[in-house]
Amino acid sequence: MPPARSVVSGGTYAATVTSHFDLAIIGSGSGNSLVTPDFDDKRVAVIEHGTFGGTCINVGCIPTKMFVYAADLAREVREAGRYGVDATLEGVRWADVRDRIFGRIDPISEGGLRYRAEGPNTTAFLGHARFTGDRRLTIDLTDGGEETITADQVVVATGAHPVVPEVVTASGVPFHTSDTVMRIDELPRRLAIVGGGYIAAEMAHVFSSFGVHVTLVARSPQLLRHLDAEISERFTDLAREQWDVRTGATVVKVEPLEPNGGAGVRLSLDDASTVEADLLLVATGREPSSAGLDPAAGGIRVREDGRVEVDAYGRTSAPGVWALGDVSAPLQLKHVANAEARTVAHNLVHPDDLRAFPHDHIPSGVFSHPQIATVGLTQGECIDQGLPHVTYVQKFGDTAYGWAMEDTTSLCKLVADPTTGRLLGAHLMGPQATTLIQPLIQGMSSGTTVHDLARGQYWIHPALSEVVENALLGLPLDAPT
Numbered sequence: 059m060p061p062a063r064s065v066v067s068g069g070t071y072a073a074t075v076t077s078h079f080d081l082a083i084i085g086s087g088s089g090n091s092l093v094t095p096d097f098d099d100k101r102v103a104v105i106e107h108g109t110f111g112g113t114c115i116n117v118g119c120i121p122t123k124m125f126v127y128a129a130d131l132a133r134e135v136r137e138a139g140r141y142g143v144d145a146t147l148e149g150v151r152w153a154d155v156r157d158r159i160f161g162r163i164d165p166i167s168e169g170g171l172r173y174r175a176e177g178p179n180t181t182a183f184l185g186h187a188r189f190t191g192d193r194r195l196t197i198d199l200t201d202g203g204e205e206t207i208t209a210d211q212v213v214v215a216t217g218a219h220p221v222v223p224e225v226v227t228a229s230g231v232p233f234h235t236s237d238t239v240m241r242i243d244e245l246p247r248r249l250a251i252v253g254g255g256y257i258a259a260e261m262a263h264v265f266s267s268f269g270v271h272v273t274l275v276a277r278s279p280q281l282l283r284h285l286d287a288e289i290s291e292r293f294t295d296l297a298r299e300q301w302d303v304r305t306g307a308t309v310v311k312v313e314p315l316e317p318n319g320g321a322g323v324r325l326s327l328d329d330a331s332t333v334e335a336d337l338l339l340v341a342t343g344r345e346p347s348s349a350g351l352d353p354a355a356g357g358i359r360v361r362e363d364g365r366v367e368v369d370a371y372g373r374t375s376a377p378g379v380w381a382l383g384d385v386s387a388p389l390q391l392k393h394v395a396n397a398e399a400r401t402v403a404h405n406l407v408h409p410d411d412l413r414a415f416p417h418d419h420i421p422s423g424v425f426s427h428p429q430i431a432t433v434g435l436t437q438g439e440c441i442d443q444g445l446p447h448v449t450y451v452q453k454f455g456d457t458a459y460g461w462a463m464e465d466t467t468s469l470c471k472l473v474a475d476p477t478t479g480r481l482l483g484a485h486l487m488g489p490q491a492t493t494l495i496q497p498l499i500q501g502m503s504s505g506t507t508v509h510d511l512a513r514g515q516y517w518i519h520p521a522l523s524e525v526v527e528n529a530l531l532g533l534p535l536d537a538p539t
């Protein structure tokens with residue numbers, strides 16, 4: 059492992075580095091995968107101002123889901139008595155859970171940096187990149203000084219970062235975001251989470267399953283309000299059974315619990331109620347990391363919401379400059395960033411055969427309790443768009459495996475076009491929802507009709523996937539198409 063130097067080239071610090079590259083990539087998350095064999099005989103720079111490897115591996119999808127797995131286990135032990143299996147959760151060794159997770163992850167980041175630093179044609183710059191001209195970047199190196207490079211092509215893959223409301227930052231009270239909360243030294247007794255989206259739902263599940271009292275403060279009347287209304291409503295009801303959920307509530311004041319500071323926080327809400335907690339987690343969205351790039355200096359247009367403007371092929375308004383992932387994508391999801399990176403990797407070397415981003419039928423999952431998975435249109439969107447549609451809701455509890463699980467709350471809701479007999483959307487809430495949804499994503503992507511999806515293949519009996527089969531068969535379509 060080379061020491062953490064700002065400019066790493068060939069494993070040794072290079073005082074004078076090559077200043078012109080064939081390709082410069084800003085951001086080592088999904089951007090790092092652009093260094094394909096097509097670039098074996100070309101010079102590539104990867105610039106990173108944070109932890110090498112980006113969000114997903116270091117502070118996003120991977121560690122959160124590793125915590126979620128442990129949380130699911132803890133919850134199952136607690137609930138085993140329902141099935142006549144008596145078990146007691148003796149404790150959760152937070153430090154051991156945390157260290158197991160980061161003990162796997164941290165070496166991956168280190169290995170990724172080493173691989174780029176020691177690559178024969180790659181240079182890893184550790185520092186903050188900003189545009190200072192057309193395809194010209196000035197890098198404020200992490201350990202001081204700056205370096206200016208140019209490149210034939212530049213890819214902006216700078217991701218997104220947490221937004222923290224001013225009421226929190228102005229208070230001076232210590233708080234966490236998802237970037238830091240997974241590394242805390244010990245579990246708090248009480249955790250307050252501000253936000254009602256993905257991160258809030260997943261972190262509330264993790265910490266409450268580990269025995270922490272969780273209070274969740276959300277501005278909107280329902281949690282996960284981007285989802286199908288029925289799912290969002292039912293999830294909010296189930297959340298209230300697990301956590302102290304304050305919906306339709308805005309935080310108006312944040313202050314330390316003790317007059318002289320120290321641990322603990324008191325939140326005052328606009329309904330005159332208060333929340334007291336030992337730790338505060340802010341999960342109020344992530345904004346694209348575009349501003350710090352000085353995009354205008356590079357001729358790069360940015361949308362009102364902060365996303366770098368790209369066309370269907372990933373081209374920005376500046377010739378030779380591309381963007382992908384959270385900094386420009388319509389959704390902040392790793393599978394979207396990966397798909398866009400595959401597209402840009404092709405387009406970089408095939409200027410006469412450009413491919414468009416595959417943005418149809420993008421699914422997403424929320425790894426909370428319960429788990430949620432969704433793809434396509436919601437019923438509400440069909441109504442808003444005046445689309446003819448039919449729906450069907452299949453309860454997990456009305457299938458054989460659902461009986462085994464004594465399930466009373468899980469569901470699979472399908473939305474279909476009665477004329478074409480094709481699926482328009484699928485929305486699942488319950489155990490393994492993110493896995494169960496896959497045949498429905500496949501059906502939508504390949505344009506298979508509901509009838510062919512249901513009857514064109516076997517479904518293993520009495521597997522949980524019969525929920526999906528029965529949901530398809532339940533859709534009130536006129537006739538098999």
Ligand SMILES: Cc1cc2nc3c(=O)[nH]c(=O)nc-3n(C[C@H](O)[C@H](O)[C@H](O)COP(=O)(O)OP(=O)(O)OC[C@H]3O[C@@H](n4cnc5c(N)ncnc54)[C@H](O)[C@@H]3O)c2cc1C
Nearest residue numbers: 085087088107108112113118119187217383384390391392
């Ligand atoms: C807690 C959490 C859980 C998540 N869970 C999931 C999940 O389960 N499934 C899912 O699909 N998605 C999940 N996501 C979203 C997913 O992590 C992101 O969509 C994905 O990582 C974005 O990849 P990216 O390459 O666009 O950006 P990133 O991976 O964020 O990479 C951008 C990199 O650019 C660097 N950078 C930024 N600006 C500069 C600059 N000016 N100079 C140099 N370097 C710079 C950053 O430090 C960063 O390393 C989660 C996100 C979070 C926060």
Ligand SMILES: NC(=O)c1ccc[n+]([C@@H]2O[C@H](COP(=O)([O-])OP(=O)(O)OC[C@H]3O[C@@H](n4cnc5c(N)ncnc54)[C@H](O)[C@@H]3O)[C@@H](O)[C@H]2O)c1
Nearest residue numbers: 223253254255256257258277341342343344390423424425
């Ligand atoms: N499983 C996954 O795929 C997964 C998991 C975590 C994160 N992510 C990605 O990361 C993104 C960021 O996650 P997130 O949970 O921070 O964002 P989010 O957009 O999912 O939710 C943000 C929440 O904060 C609320 N909010 C916004 N501003 C607020 C304010 N000033 N005061 C109070 N509440 C406010 C919103 O109403 C919303 O409930 C997600 O949109 C998602 O794309 C994905």
